[in-house]
Amino acid sequence: MKNSTKLVRLAAVAAASALVLAACGGGDDDKSSSDDKTSAAPAAKGDGTLTVGTLLPSTGDLAFLGPPEFAGVDLAVKDINEAGGVLGKPVAQSKADSGDGTPKIAPGSVDKLLAAKSDVIVGAASSSVSLSVIDKIIGAGVVQFSPANTSTAFDEYDDKGLYFRTAPSDVLQGAVLGNLVLQDGAKNVAILARQEAYGEALAENTKKTIEEQGGKVAETVLYAVDATSYTSEIQKIKDSGADAIIVIAFNETTKIIPGLEQAGIGPKQVPTYFVDGNTADYSKDFPKGTLQGVKATYPGAQLKDDFKARMLEIDPKLTDFTYGPESYDATILSALAAEAAKDDSGKSIASKIVEVSREGEKCTTFKDCVALLKDGQDIDYDGVSGPVDMNDSGSPSKATIGIFEYAADNTFKNTDYITGVVE
Incomplete structure (x- = not known):
C-alpha cells in the first residue's frame, strides 16, 4: 500500500483553535493497481x-x-x-x-x-x-x-x-504527543523506545513534531524487544540531561520505571509520558504515587x-x-x-x-x-x-487521540481528546 501523508491537522475537541503540522509518510502518490482499494x-x-x-x-x-x-x-x-x-x-x-x-x-x-x-x-x-x-x-x-x-x-x-x-497511523499520535510535551514546557526531550516497527515509527514521528515546533530531542535510545535489563539505555537517557522523558514501550514498562527511579530520573523527578503500548492499569505493579502525573496518549474516541x-x-x-x-x-x-x-x-x-x-x-x-x-x-x-x-490505502483519514493522566493509584483518566485529519 502506498499512502501520501502530507499534512496533519489537529484540534482539541473542546477548543476552537486548530493547529496545522507538516507530517511525513509515504511520498508516492502513484498507486499501482494492486494497491487500489476502491475498485x-x-x-x-x-x-x-x-x-x-x-x-x-x-x-x-x-x-x-x-x-x-x-x-x-x-x-x-x-x-x-x-x-x-x-x-x-x-x-x-x-x-x-x-x-x-x-x-x-x-x-x-x-x-x-x-x-x-x-x-x-x-x-x-x-x-x-x-x-x-x-x-x-x-x-x-x-x-x-x-x-x-x-x-x-x-x-x-x-x-x-x-x-x-x-x-490511525503514528503520524497522528506522534504529532499529538510531541505537541503535548512541548505545551507542558519541555525543551529538551529524551525518547526511550522499542527497537521494532511500532517503537521506531512512533519515536521518529514524535521527534519530528518536537523539532518542527522548536524543541530539541536530546537523545533517542532504542532497546531490543527481548531485553531483560535496561541499565545502559537508562544511563544514556540520564546523561542527556532531558527535562522530559517519553517511554514508548509495552509491558516492560514495569521494569523500565524502577530503573528510571533508581537512576534518579523517575516520574517524580522528570516529567514522563507514555503511549498506547504502555497505557495500562499499574495499580498492582507499583507503589502508590509512582506514576502520579505521568501523561499518556493513545488513539480512540471517547467511549x-x-x-x-x-x-x-x-x-x-x-x-x-x-x-x-x-x-x-x-x-x-x-x-x-x-x-x-x-x-x-x-x-x-x-x-x-x-x-x-x-x-x-x-x-x-x-x-x-x-x-x-x-x-x-x-x-x-x-x-x-x-x-x-x-483513505484509499485503507487507514482512517480522520481519527481521535485521547490524552490521559495517571493518579496516585497508578490508574489513568482522560483529560482531553484531540481530533486529527491526515491529508
Missing part, C-alpha cells in the same frame, strides 16, 4: 459464509489489550447475526492468540485461522507481529484488518489491497456509556476497553463490505471496505446500514471508534 468487486468466489478470524493477544506483552479486542469482535458478530447475518447466513468465527510482543506465536495461529476458512482476520494488535504475518495472510487472499496497528510501515506496504486498520455497557455484557470482567471499539468497527465494516460486494471472499470484501466507510448515506449500525445497501444506496458507516472514513 469494482471481483467475481463472487466466497463459500457463502463470512468467517471472521481473530488474531489477538491472549498472551504476550500486549495481553492486556486482548480482552476488549476480543469483546469488540464478539459484540459485532452478535449484532450482525441478530440483524440477519451476512448474505442471509450467520457470521462464523475462529479465534487464535497472536502472542503480541513474541512474534513466534502468530504464524502458527494464522495457519489455524486460514484452515478455518477465515475471510477476514482481525488483528494483530502489535504492528511488528502484523508485519511478521501479513504476507501469509494476503497471500491467501484474505483481508487483514487490524484494530490497533499504528506503525507508518503500513503506509507504503505492498499489501495487494488487502490490509486495513481502524487505528460512550451505552457501548461500554454492551461490551461488559459480552465480558463482565473487562476493566480496560482500549481498542475494543476499533475491533467492533473493523468487524462491522468487513460485514458491510461483504454485503456491498454480494460475496464473502477476502478480495471482494477488500474491494468495498473503503466505499462503505465514506461518501454515502450516513448510518451507525449494521442493521440500518445493511437496509440501505439492500435499497441500492451507497453508505457511510460512522463507527463507535469515530467516523472511520478510510
Whole structure:
C-alpha cells in the first residue's frame, strides 16, 4: 500500500483553535493497481459464509489489550447475526492468540485461522507481529484488518489491497504527543523506545513534531524487544540531561520505571509520558504515587456509556476497553463490505471496505446500514471508534487521540481528546 501523508491537522475537541503540522509518510502518490482499494468487486468466489478470524493477544506483552479486542469482535458478530447475518447466513468465527510482543506465536495461529476458512482476520494488535504475518495472510487472499496497528510501515506496504486498520497511523499520535510535551514546557526531550516497527515509527514521528515546533530531542535510545535489563539505555537517557522523558514501550514498562527511579530520573523527578503500548492499569505493579502525573496518549474516541455497557455484557470482567471499539468497527465494516460486494471472499470484501466507510448515506449500525445497501444506496458507516472514513490505502483519514493522566493509584483518566485529519 502506498499512502501520501502530507499534512496533519489537529484540534482539541473542546477548543476552537486548530493547529496545522507538516507530517511525513509515504511520498508516492502513484498507486499501482494492486494497491487500489476502491475498485469494482471481483467475481463472487466466497463459500457463502463470512468467517471472521481473530488474531489477538491472549498472551504476550500486549495481553492486556486482548480482552476488549476480543469483546469488540464478539459484540459485532452478535449484532450482525441478530440483524440477519451476512448474505442471509450467520457470521462464523475462529479465534487464535497472536502472542503480541513474541512474534513466534502468530504464524502458527494464522495457519489455524486460514484452515478455518477465515475471510477476514482481525488483528494483530502489535504492528511488528502484523508485519511478521501479513504476507501469509494476503497471500491467501484474505483481508487483514487490524484494530490497533499504528506503525507508518503500513503506509507504503505492498499489501495487494488487502490490509486495513481502524487505528490511525503514528503520524497522528506522534504529532499529538510531541505537541503535548512541548505545551507542558519541555525543551529538551529524551525518547526511550522499542527497537521494532511500532517503537521506531512512533519515536521518529514524535521527534519530528518536537523539532518542527522548536524543541530539541536530546537523545533517542532504542532497546531490543527481548531485553531483560535496561541499565545502559537508562544511563544514556540520564546523561542527556532531558527535562522530559517519553517511554514508548509495552509491558516492560514495569521494569523500565524502577530503573528510571533508581537512576534518579523517575516520574517524580522528570516529567514522563507514555503511549498506547504502555497505557495500562499499574495499580498492582507499583507503589502508590509512582506514576502520579505521568501523561499518556493513545488513539480512540471517547467511549460512550451505552457501548461500554454492551461490551461488559459480552465480558463482565473487562476493566480496560482500549481498542475494543476499533475491533467492533473493523468487524462491522468487513460485514458491510461483504454485503456491498454480494460475496464473502477476502478480495471482494477488500474491494468495498473503503466505499462503505465514506461518501454515502450516513448510518451507525449494521442493521440500518445493511437496509440501505439492500435499497441500492451507497453508505457511510460512522463507527463507535469515530467516523472511520478510510483513505484509499485503507487507514482512517480522520481519527481521535485521547490524552490521559495517571493518579496516585497508578490508574489513568482522560483529560482531553484531540481530533486529527491526515491529508
